[in-house]
Amino acid sequence: METADWNEDNRYLSIATAGSPQELKAKRIACQTVLLEQLNVIPIEEWLSRVNAMHDRIAWAAVNICEAQMKEAGYGPPPCAYSFIVFGSAGRQEATLWSDQDNGLIVEGEPDGIKKVYFEVFGVMLSDVLEEVGYEKCDGKVMCSEPLWRKTLPEWKRQLEGWMSQLEWEPIRYLIIASDMRHVAGSEALSTEWREALHAGxxxxxxxxxxxxxxxxxxxxxxxxxxxxxxxxxxxxxxxxxxxxxxxxxxxxxxxxxxxxxxxxxxxxxxxxxxxxxxxxxxxxxxxxxxxxxxxxxxxxxxxxxxxxxxxxxxxxxxxxxxxxxxxxxxxxxxxxxxxxxxxxxxxxxxxxxxxx
CATH class of the missing domain: 1.20.120 (Four Helix Bundle (Hemerythrin (Met), subunit A))
Structure with missing residues (x-):
């Protein structure tokens, strides 16, 4: 991914500086134009690596935009550490230029009222911002706006254990989706502990x-x-x-x-x-x-x-x-x-x- 001609492209590097969903969308479109020109010119694995690097930077910028919007709305800064994670083709770093949302949140510590209020609003806001930037909402509702995919780490561990113990089609389907999890923004330590809990099962x-x-x-x-x-x-x-x-x-x-x-x-x-x-x-x-x-x-x-x-x-x-x-x-x-x-x-x-x- 780290080739000079790609990293030196200002459209790619400037994604992180976007201050609004509208600006972030414009930067995505500019970057997408470059990527389309490179399609079938460079090896497919290299091209997809660049596409997914773009998606990761957009997601990271969207997280920062939402934190700022939460402060403006009177919710203040995040009450604790959290991790923004992705699943599906994004989790596997195989997302196309038109892939939709597959994401979630891991929140630090035991649940409490403050965390519940903050991250419920934050999760919905982040999913809305990503939609505004061009990522359609997931038909299967695998998104940080949904309680099933937005939990504290202890809640996540209990949910993973539940899916593993039931052995029925639906919980195993959720477990399979979860197994493609990849960390994108926030506390990487939370994502690492989450992943270890999954593999331990x-x-x-x-x-x-x-x-x-x-x-x-x-x-x-x-x-x-x-x-x-x-x-x-x-x-x-x-x-x-x-x-x-x-x-x-x-x-x-x-x-x-x-x-x-x-x-x-x-x-x-x-x-x-x-x-x-x-x-x-x-x-x-x-x-x-x-x-x-x-x-x-x-x-x-x-x-x-x-x-x-x-x-x-x-x-x-x-x-x-x-x-x-x-x-x-x-x-x-x-x-x-x-x-x-x-x-x-x-x-x-x-x-x-x-x-x-």
Whole structure:
């Protein structure tokens, strides 16, 4: 990420100086313009690193803007230390230029009335500021404005323990979302302690690992019996292919499952693969890496629309692009790998369930 031509770009460096949501949005759009010019010119992993560095600086600036606004509104400074954290593609440092919000707050110490009032208002304000800057609110409500994702550290630890003990679809889904957590602003010590609490729950916990695996193998069919790519049959994206949920997310899920199984601390999929390779336990990691880079490249090149300077995309490869033989061949190879991996994981799941029954 730290290349000279990028760091010396004033549009990138000046993000931190934004004093209002409107100014921060303008700086984001200026920075985004530079990034679009670099797309497909530099390696995809380098490009995404720059995109996510931009998102992190914007989030850090938004946090500072909100602290100032809280003072102006009469709430004063934060009553204690806190950490602003991100999940989803932002947590994995794989966010696109159009990714929405996936974030939360960790608040220091035991809950009390002062903290509750301050951080409830702060969380809602921060989510609103991020929306104003161009980050759509999460449909699944994984945001610091929501009590489920805004808690003191002791409350967070109890919630993580609860999710780990229930082993049902919904709490395990929340746990999987949480496992992509990454620190962005505030007290890094709080984020570190939070992460250690999450990983501690997986140590020698075969039933929890099996429950995560059960969620991981859920996957919609993307190839027919002849190995041909299945495209959307109806609707706005008829003839297109959902690259996000068809190939990108399945690969993310597979690598995350292995990461949790072995206590790997890295948040990005590429870094997780690198750490898993050091274990010497798995074949196909190089194949997974190639397929994942292909998925990343395809995802950031899906058609997008521009409104008020901001980008949006469906994450579907257009039907016209699927006529490109090289693209279609790379997509099919990636999907064949995903199918083989899923079948292997399904066999592992059946074996684990027999042992634990």
């Amino acid at each position: 997986f140590v020698n916990n075969d039933k929890l690992s099996t429950a995560v695996l059960r969620n991981t193998v859920r996957h919609k069919a993307t190839l027919n019996l002849l190995g041909q790519v299945l495209t959307e049959r109806f609707g706005d994206y008829a003839g297109g292919f959902d690259v996000k949920y068809g190939v990108y997310i399945p690969l993310v899920n597979i690598v995350r499952h292995l990461m949790l199984l072995h206590g790997v601390r890295d948040s990005s999929t590429l870094n997780r693969l690198e750490q898993l390779a050091k274990l010497g336990k798995y074949e196909h990691l190089d194949d997974i890496r190639r397929a994942f880079l292909t998925a990343l490249r395809m995802r950031v090149n899906t058609p997008y629309a521009v409104q008020d300077g901001l980008l949006s995309s469906s994450d579907y490869i257009a039907e016209s692009d699927l006529k490109n033989k090289q693209l279609l061949s790379e997509l099919r190879d990636s999907l064949l790998l995903v199918r083989r991996l899923h079948k292997a994981l399904q066999r592992q799941l059946r074996s684990a369930e027999r042992r634990q029954s």
